[in-house]
Amino acid sequence: MSFADTKSPAPREGFIRVRNLRKAYQERRKARRDPEYPSPRYGEDILILDGVDIDIDEGEIVCILGPSGCGKSTLLRIIAGFDTSYTGEVxxxxxxxxxxxxxxxxxxxxxxxxxxxxxGGNVGLGLRRMKDKAAKREKVAEYLELVDLAGFEDHYPFQLSGGMQRRVELARAMAVSPEVLFMDEPFTGLDFLTHMRMREEVLNLHEYLRKTIVMVTHDIEDALIMGDRIVIFGNRPTRVKLARKLEFPRPRDVSSDPDLAELRRQVYLMMGVHYAL
Amino acid sequence: MDEGRKKAVAVPGLSGFTESLAGRVRALDPLEKLMDFLRRTPLSVVSFGAILLLWAAVVRLGVWSENVLPGPLAAARGMEELFRSGLLLKHTAASLFRVTAGFYLAVLLGVPAGIVLGYFALARRAVNPVIQFFRPISPLAWIPLAMLWFGIGDKPAIFLIFLASFFPLVVSTAAAVENIGKTYFQVAANFAFSRYEMLSLLIFPAILPSVMVSLRISLGIAWLVVVAAEMIAVKSGLGFLIIDSRNALRMDFVLDAMILIGAIGVILDAVMLRLARSREVLWGARGR
Known part of the structure; x- marks a missing residue:
């Protein structure tokens, strides 16, 4: 198999650059949400992202943490190009x-x-322009094997469990050999064990393929175990509260590494959880 | 558990009760046999048999004369006569031809129109009220105009069938396109689908399950309408057979035509149901 480019140049710094990103939504609800608090009126702009700066190096796993509704998914969608109504530079x-x-x-x-x-059709989605059908089939099989789903080519998604579906999607994403992989809370809705296994799976894939991964999560453990860098958002309008490179050795274990445990305590505090952990 | 049962049997007062209970279970056996028989026989055979019996009984009671309500045997003889004379085949083929033509026309125009309306909100806002206006007008109300425009023959009937199945198809196709999950379109954008691929890899397969359902429904409507249309605008078809036989006072033929209409309707529906079980459609029933 030949997934990793052996002769790849040194990872580029500042591979993904976000500068002074501002994003506002227009209020579309006519009904007031809560009369106790002043809420925006219909048609008013609500500022979601207020001058966000982020730098991501090539090949890093970056985990974006923040309270729900703070705009982390919005940021991800903007960097991925799905949302172009913003000001600033991406x-x-x-x-x-x-x-x-x-x-x-x-x-x-x-x-x-x-x-x-x-x-098979899904994993081959990014390879559909390949002329050589046999080579394409082989590549699909390779990437399915990579996520432990060898031989599932002819199954339909509804025949698979939730965890298997995520793995198929990972394989589909990896098969096009993308520069960047964006993941929006990729582990939600999975049971605990499947969650742990998926986390391992993503880390193994990253170890192997060295793709830049930008991941939004609300799970602090995920961020600390997986991230080469974490970015923490505050409440709306959102600015970056903390951006930090994590240079802890892998595999990481929060319970045995006192520095990591201390960082976890700080992150919890930063996100408004005060009781002992 | 086992011990408890032994104890219960050991109590003298209770043993008689359990024995009688066992006796009663044995007495239920014939009923069980009947249930078993019912489970193994297609129940439709039983219910159609019951209707046949009821029909024969009503005829025997003599509420109406045999001329007004022929019995099952008379109907069967009539059917044989129709078959031998070739009229049965001729009228059935005429009706089926009109339904096929009108229905295909409606599918060919209605599904693409529905896709356009479902995809472009602007077109939907402009055209939807017009469709909603025409939809409640029964196709039969168009008969006078259809006859003036297209004359006598296949054309007005085909036009009416087209009208009857076109509007439901447009509406349901548009709704199906509108309801395609947004995520799919983002995936399509992410993997740089071309315009053609948007149709062939996304929109078309995504709406196929619900379009199959509405095809089935509108084919049923088309079959309903063809009979009605043939009563007025043409000189062949099962609808014409009914009117013509009534004028000739051949009520056995009227009943035969009704039986044929019902049977063909069931067959058409079964064919559509079979199509709806194909591989391409099955995910819709099991997926989201």
Whole structure:
């Protein structure tokens, strides 16, 4: 198998650059949400992201943490090119992000598999322009094997469990060999063990393929175990509260590494959880 | 548990009760046999048999004369006569031809129109009220105009069938397209689908399950309408057979035509149901 580029140049610093990103939504609800608190009126702009700066190096796993509704998913969608109504500068590899691209694959929070296609069809989605059908089939099989789903080509998504569906989506994303992988809370809705296994799976894939992964999560453990860098958001309008490179050795274990445990305590505090952990 | 049962049997007052209970269970056996028989026989055979019996009984009671309500045997003889004379095949083929033509026309125009309306909100806002206006007008109300425009023959009937199945198809296809999950479109954008791929890889397969359902429903409507249309606008078809036989006072033929209409309707529905179980559609029933 030949997944990793052996002759790849040194990872580029500042691979993804976000500068002074501002994003506002227009209030679409006519009914007041809560009469106790002043809420925006219909048609008023609500500032979501207020001058966000982020730098991400090539090959890093970056975990974006923040309270719900703080705009982390919005940020991810903007960097991935799905949302272009913002001010500020967003670029990947020196090029301004103009729209979604097969080089930047987004893994959706709920399954993004095309339900009418088989697993093989889904994984081959990014390879559909390949002329050599046999080579394409082989590549699909390789990536399915990579996520432990060898032989599931002819199954339909509805025949798979939730965890298997996520793995198929990972395989589909990896198969196009993207520059960046975006993941929006990729482990939600999985049971505890499946969650742990998926986390391991993503880390193994990253170890192997060294793709830049930008992941939004609300799970502090996930961020501390997986992240080469964590970015923490505050409440709306959102600014970056903390951006930090994590240079802890892997595999990481919060309970045995006192520095990591201390960082976890700080992160919990930062996110408004005060009781002992 | 086991011990408790032994104890219960050992109590003298209770043993008689359990024995009688066992006797009663044995007495239920014939009923059980009947239930078993019912479970193994297609119940439709039983219910159709019951209707046949009821029909024969009403005829025997003599509420109406045999001329007004022929019995099952008379109907069967009539059916044989129709078959031998070739009229049965001729009228059935005529009706089926009109339904097929009108229905295909409606599918060919209605599904693409529905896709356009479902995809472009602007088109939907402009056209939807018009469709909602025409939809409640029964296709039969169009008969006078259809006859003036298209004359006598297949054309007005086909036009009416087209009208009857076109509007439901447009509406349900548009709704199906509108309801395609947003995530799918984001995946399509992410993997750089071309315009053609948007249709062939996303929209078309995504709406197929619900379009299959509405195809089935509108084919049923088309079959309803063809009979009605044939009573007025043409000189062949099962609807014409009914009117013509009534004028000739051949009520056995009227009943035969009704039986044929029902049977063909069931077959058409079964065919559509079979199509709805194909691989391409099945995910819709099991997925989201």
């Amino acid at each position: 670029s990947i590899a020196g090029r301004k992000v103009a729209g979604p691209s097969p080089h930047h694959i987004f893994v959706f929070q709920q399954s993004g598999l095309l339900d009418w296609m088989t697993v």
